[in-house]
Amino acid sequence: MNQETDLAPAVLRDARERARELIRCGFQESDEIAESLADEFDDQGLTEEQAGRLIAPLWQERLAEQASWPRTTDVDRLEEAFDALEEQDIVAAMDFTCCGGCGYAEIGGEADADSRGFVFFHEQDTERAAAGGGLTLRYGGFRADGEPAESTAEAELRTVLIGREVVAALEAVGLSVEWDGSPGQAITVTPLTWLNRLPE
Template sequence: MGIYEDLLKATGDPDGLGGIRERILAWMLPGFMDRAEVIEAATEYVEGRELLTGPQVEQLVDELWRQRLDEQKDWPERTDADKVAAAFAELDAAGIVARMNFTCCQTCGSTEIDDERPADRPSTGYVFFHSQDGERLADNPAHLFLAYGAFDIPEPEWLDGVTAIGNQVAAVLRAHDLPVTWNGSSDQRIQVGPLNWQRRLPTARQNS
C-alpha cells in the first residue's frame, strides 16, 4: 500500500485528498518546479483545510515524484518537451527572446519581456508562454499557446513586424517536428499541439 492509499484510509475524504493530489500533479508534471517548490506550493494549498499535515504533504509529493522519475525511464530520448526547448533555444539565439513558463499571465509577460533582452546582442522580438499555460501541460494531450511580439518597430509597420515574428516562430517550431496551428494573424496566439508533454523533472535534468 502506498502513501496515497494510507492517507486515504486515514482521512476518509477521497474527494478532498484527490483534489490535493491533482493540484500536486498540476505543479509537478509540467516539469518546471523542483521538489522543494512543489512541496511549498502544496503546503500552502492545504493550509486551513485541516486534511493533511505538513509531513503528510511532503510524503505525498515524494511518492508522486518517485513515480514520475520511474516513468521517465521509459521515455524516448527526445520528447515533445525537448523539441519545444530546442526550438526556443534556436529562436533565442536568432534574436527572438524566447522564454518558457514566464511570469504568471500574458499581461505580466508582455510587460516584463523587455527586461529579458540581452545587452550584448540585438533582439527583434519575443515569444513566451506563461505559468498558467504551463500548468495545462499536465494534461494529456497537452497544448501550448504562445504569445509573441516585436521590439522597436514604429506604429505604421508594427502589425507587419509582429506577423513576421509569428511566421519565424511558427517556422522554427515546425522545423523541430512540432504540430503548429496559427492563422497568420497578429492577434492570435500560436498553438502548439497536441503534445505528449514529457519534461524531465529538474533533479533528473541536473544529473543527466
C-alpha cells in the same frame, strides 16, 4: 503528531491530484511544489511538511515513468526550438510568469540590446499543455529605444515577422503548429505530447 492522516480525505485527495498536475508540468523542484501546495491548501490545514511527504512517492513514480519515455520528447523539441530562437535574438521563455498579462508586462525585462522580439508561454499554458490541451505561445516584437514611433500597421508587421520566425523554428524541429498569420492570433503547438523530465 502532524501527519497526512490528520487531513480530511477530500483535502488529501485534492492535494494529491494537484501535486500530480504540478509534477506532470515538470518545471518545479519537489520543494517548490510542496511550498505551492501548502499555500494553496493552507486554509484546509495542509502544511509544507505534509505536502513534502505527500509528494515524495508521486515524484518517484514520475521518475520511474520517465525511464520508458522516448529519447527525444516533444518538450525536448520545444526547448530546441526556443534555444534556436534565442540564437536569433528572440527572447524565448518557457513556463514564464503566472499568466499572459504578467508575461507581457515582464518579458521586456528578459531582453538585451540585441533582442528583436519575444515568445513565451506561462504557467497556466503549461498546465493546459500537460493536461493534453496543446500549447499556446504568445509573441511580439521589440521596438528599440530611440526609434521613432510607428504606425499600427508597422507594429503589426513587426509582430507578424516574429511570429513567422517562431513558427519556422517549431516546424524545423518537427512540431505541428496552428497559426493563421494574424498578429492578434496566438500560435498553438498541437498535437503535443507533454513529457517533460523532472528537474535533476
